Amino acid sequence: MTVRHFEDAPAILPLYLRAALPALPVVGGLPGVRHTPGSVPEVTLERTGVSTDLDHLAAYADVCGFALRDTLPVxxxxxxxxxxxxxxxxxxxxxxxPMGLVHLRNRITQHRPITVTEAYDVSVTASDLREHPKGRLVDVVSTVRVAGEVVWEETMTLFRRGGGGGEETQRAPLDGVEPPAGAATWRLDAGLGRRYAAVSGDRNPIHMSKLSAKAFGFPRQIAHGMWSKARALAAVENRLPDAYAVDAEFRRPILLPATVSFGTAADGDRLLLGITGRAKDGKPAPTHLVARVEPR
Structure with a gap:
């Protein structure tokens, strides 16, 4: 396994420019641009000594609805x-x-809260390239350590349509789980994607404006999946234990602006969360997010 060390956070804009190249005619097939199918890279990317910028944390908390505390939002x-x-x-x-990948599922495990004053190390790697009935899946796994102790882990499951057709070897964590009935109503404005992009660095065109989203097949801009997960967890922040895992499944994008409903329900010692849209033209309300919190 090769390890690539970054002294600072990578600049995001050049990465998006590189991400767009494979989608260009002719250019996308050139050596150095074309991606190699068939396996995941044997590489780990890492940063050490990451500290928390309190102004950035406050901006993030404001966009996502978290209270300011002496520990980081999950x-x-x-x-x-x-x-x-x-x-x-x-x-x-x-x-x-990267362009065309869908963030299908996300699992975060917080082994203990991280205080705002702690420095931590971050590593990222890819794993588990596998079949899906409509394409293929791959996991991007991120790990946070404080003084060598694993305190936080994330698995992003990404979906690529086409070229698959096989069944998954394991059942998806939230397969068959329906969102709880919504008791709260959230009105999301058209600029939400831009505000989240400003704090997250995720300036994918599908989130930025109606015009740029249309170029990728969406009728208008969509909310970030990780914003919806963060917002749902912020709404139940006072009910969360210190150590837990939270699975989320992003089922349908939230087209902005939007009015959505948020609901919760107990499932034994677990907590179910759901974000749904509005029923329209005789069709049932679409499910945008289903999540489940499980104490560790």
Whole structure:
């Protein structure tokens, strides 16, 4: 396993430019641009000594609805991992070009809270390239350590349509789980994607404007999946234990602006979360997010 060390967070804009190259006619097939299918890269990307910028943390908390505390929101380490994740995915040894990948599922395990004053190390790698009935899946795994102790882990499951057709070897964690009935209503404005992009660095065109989203087949811009997961967890922040795992499944994108419903329900010692849209034209309300919190 090769280890690539980054002194600072990778610059995101050049990574997006590299991500777009494989989608260009002719250019996308050139050596050094074309991705190599068939396996995941044997490489780990890492940053050490990551510290928390309190102004950035406050901006993130404001966009996602978290209270300011002396510990990090459970989704916040994803901010530190994102540049490494993008660097991994634009590498031509990664099996799929980033544009066109769908963030299908996300699992975060918090082994203990991370205080805002702690420095931590972040590592990112790819694993488990596998079949899906409609394509293929691959996991991007991020790990956070404090003084060598694993305190936080994330698995992003990415879906690539086409070229598959086989069944998954394991059942998806939230397969068959329906969202709880929504008791709260959230009105999301058209600029939400841009505000989350400003704090996360995730400036994928599908989130930025109606015009740029249309270029990728969406009628208008969509909310980030990781915003929806963060917002749902922020809504139940006072009910979360210190150590837990939270699985989320992103079922349908939230087209902005939107009015959505948020609901919760107990499932034994677990907590179910759901974000749903509005029923329209005789069709049932679409499910945007289903998540489940399980104490560790």
């Amino acid at each position: 989704t916040y380490p994803h901010m530190a991992a994102f540049g490494l994740q993008m660097s991994l995915m634009v590498d031509t040894t990664f099996p799929f070009a």
